[in-house]
Amino acid sequence: MDRMINDLLDMARIEAGALAITLRREPAALLLADACEMAHAAALARAVKLARRADPTLAVRADRDRVLQVLANLIDNAIRHSPEGGTVELSVEADEPIALFTIADQGTGIPPDQRERIFQRFWRKEPDRRGGAGLGLAIARGLVELHGGRIWVAAPDEPGARVCFTLPLDDRAGRCAPR
Numbered sequence: 550m551d552r553m554i555n556d557l558l559d560m561a562r563i564e565a566g567a568l569a570i571t572l573r574r575e576p577a578a579l580l581l582a583d584a585c586e587m588a589h590a591a592a593l594a595r596a597v598k599l600a601r602r603a604d605p606t607l608a609v610r611a612d613r614d615r616v617l618q619v620l621a622n623l624i625d626n627a628i629r630h631s632p633e634g635g636t637v638e639l640s641v642e643a644d645e646p647i648a649l650f651t652i653a654d655q656g657t658g659i660p661p662d663q664r665e666r667i668f669q670r671f672w673r674k675e676p677d678r679r680g681g682a683g684l685g686l687a688i689a690r691g692l693v694e695l696h697g698g699r700i701w702v703a704a705p706d707e708p709g710a711r712v713c714f715t716l717p718l719d720d721r722a723g724r725c726a727p728r
Contacts, residue, residue, distance in 0.1 A: 563691035630656030
């Protein structure tokens with residue numbers, strides 16, 4: 550219930566232009582690693598492997614908590630729609646002047662006629678599914694757009710769904726030192 554209330558509040562703030570974000574230099578690989586750690590239990594419960602690929606020197610200009618919120622939502626959806634024992638692939642790469650994040654699952658995919666609608670408030674692929682209010686992807690879109698990025702469903706190379714979003718690269722002082 551708390552999550553639903555927080556989602557409703559976030560959506561209202563986004564739509565009112567009242568949600569403030571604090572932009573900082575964030576290592577993109579660390580954002581992916583932290584999001585995977587947050588999703589570890591859900592992935593384990595469905596025997597889904599989380600595979601990530603990221604340039605350790607890539608940095609984005611982002612509000613860490615809000616980007617983690619976007620990633621958590623996308624990864625949770627990918628895990629839920631993946632077959633047991635499947636793999637969710639996460640990547641981030643530079644495409645100057647942006648970073649391109651991609652989350653791909655091996656589920657049933659998203660039909661072309663629904664690829665834009667999934668970002669609407671209260672939309673659900675499975676209307677009868679319990680839990681959630683159908684706000685997660687609408688919030689994700691709002692948060693990505695607040696960062697100056699965009700989010701979309703890409704035509705998958707293989708069966709499943711592939712959701713991509715962009716964030717501005719942090720152009721101050723070059724790349725991060727690898728850890």
